[in-house]
C-alpha cells in the first residue's frame with residue numbers, strides 16, 4: 001500500500017510539473033528574446049545585419065535624447081523589418097549619486113514626480129509612434145531603476161495600469177520557467193556584461209531549453225567602445241547557435257513574447 005501511495009505521489013508530482021511548464025508557440029522548447037539598449041550606432045552597424053541574415057526579430061530600446069533627425073528613417077526601416085522599437089524614455093533618467101551635481105533642468109530620477117515620469121513615457125510613445133506607426137510597445141527602465149522622487153515611488157505598475165506599455169524589462173532574474181515568475185512590469189533578464197564571450201552566453205540558452213523557459217538577453221554595445229560591450233564576432237557566434245537550434249527556439253521581440261506570457265497568465 002505504501003508503495004502504491006508513493007508511486008501515486010510521484011506520478012502526481014510529474015504531472016504537476018508538466019502542467020507547470022510554459023507552452024511556447026509551435027511546441028518550441030524555449031523563448032529567447034534579444035534586447036539592445038540605448039539605440040547605439042553599433043547596433044545598426046553590426047547587430048541588425050546579423051539578425052536579419054538569421055531571420056530573427058529583436059527589440060531595440062531607444063531614448064529620445066539620443067535620436068537625431070538623420071536616425072529617424074534608419075530606425076523606421078529597422079521596424080519595417082519586424083524588429084520592435086521599445087521605449088527607453090526621453091531623457092534616460094538615472095538615480096543621481098549624492099555627491100554628483102544635478103543638472104538644470106534636473107533629469108535625475110530623484111527630481112521626477114510619478115506624473116512627470118509617466119508623462120515622459122507617454123511622450124516617448126508618441127515619438128516612437130511617429131517613427132514606426134505602432135501603438136503597442138514594451139519598456140526598459142533607464143539605468144534599471146523603476147522608482148522616482150526622494151520617496152522612491154515605484155512607477156512600474158502605474159505605468160502598465162495606465163496602459164502606456166504592455167510589458168517592461170528588468171535588469172536581473174536570469175532564466176525562468178514559471179509563468180508566475182515572469183512579472184509583466186519587471187520581466188527577468190540575463191545581463192550581458194563587458195567583454196563577455198559567446199561561450200558564456202550560450203549556456204543560458206541551453207538552460208532555457210532544458211527548463212522550457214525564457215531567456216531575455218540585455219545587450220548594450222556590440223563591436224564598439226561603449227560600456228557593456230561585446231565583440232561583434234562573439235555576438236555572431238551566439239546568433240549562429242540560435243540558428244542551429246531554430247527548431248527548439250522561439251526567438252522574437254520582447255513585446256511578442258511577453259504578450260504570449262500575458263495570455264498564459266489569463267490577462
Ligand SMILES: [Zn+2]
Pocket residue numbers: 037038088092142143
Ligand atoms: Zn539605457
